[in-house]
Amino acid sequence: MKKIGLFYSFNTKKTSKIAEQLQSSFEEAEIEPVNVEEATAEQFLSYDNIICGVPTWFDGELPNYWDEFLPELEDIDLGNKYIAIYGLGDQKGYPENFLDGVGILAEILEQQGARLVGFTSTEGYTFESSRAVRGDKFLGLAIDFENQGSMNKERISKWIEQLKSEFM
Numbered sequence: 001m002k003k004i005g006l007f008y009s010f011n012t013k014k015t016s017k018i019a020e021q022l023q024s025s026f027e028e029a030e031i032e033p034v035n036v037e038e039a040t041a042e043q044f045l046s047y048d049n050i051i052c053g054v055p056t057w058f059d060g061e062l063p064n065y066w067d068e069f070l071p072e073l074e075d076i077d078l079g080n081k082y083i084a085i086y087g088l089g090d091q092k093g094y095p096e097n098f099l100d101g102v103g104i105l106a107e108i109l110e111q112q113g114a115r116l117v118g119f120t121s122t123e124g125y126t127f128e129s130s131r132a133v134r135g136d137k138f139l140g141l142a143i144d145f146e147n148q149g150s151m152n153k154e155r156i157s158k159w160i161e162q163l164k165s166e167f168m
């Protein structure tokens with residue numbers, strides 16, 4: 001498997017916690033963390049396997065730092081990139097926008113040709129609507145610290161096994 005670039009904001013609490021767990025599940029040489037708040041398009045393009053960490057904020061929006069980074073990728077062909085997204089949300093607090101940020105990010109990356117991997121079942125979650133859902137799957141890994149934090153570990157380790165077979 002080629003090296004993974006792990007893009008998330010180092011200034012987050014919960015998103016960083018998941019990033020640390022992801023990192024410790026791979027060999028050190030297999031995965032490199034990158035602070036999306038300071039990232040460049042060149043850095044993003046230097047990996048063929050990419051994991052993006054994104055919490056949903058502002059009632060169904062991306063956090064500012066993702067909004068600010070994405071224009072850097074405009075007009076760039078992501079055709080040979082394998083991208084997996086993990087999202088954080090609160091299904092009880094925001095049942096109409098659960099994990100929307102994952103859907104927003106997925107749509108943009110897909111439009112630019114990225115191959116999205118790491119889809120997971122929506123079984124076991126309760127919410128009304130989500131832009132992160134396609135069919136009966138989330139377009140990534142859904143983490144809900146507020147309501148299902150005790151399931152994080154198991155969900156993450158299952159997802160990693162999946163990524164090991166889906167990444168290039």
Ligand SMILES: Cc1cc2nc3c(=O)[nH]c(=O)nc-3n(C[C@H](O)[C@H](O)[C@H](O)COP(=O)(O)O)c2cc1C
Nearest residue numbers: 012014015055056059060088089090094097098099
């Ligand atoms: C003001 C505010 C708005 C939020 N909006 C949403 C939302 O629309 N959808 C959702 O699923 N979660 C929402 N959340 C929950 C966060 O995504 C969740 O707490 C996440 O774990 C935060 O991660 P972070 O601390 O790494 O930024 C919101 C939380 C806050 C405080």
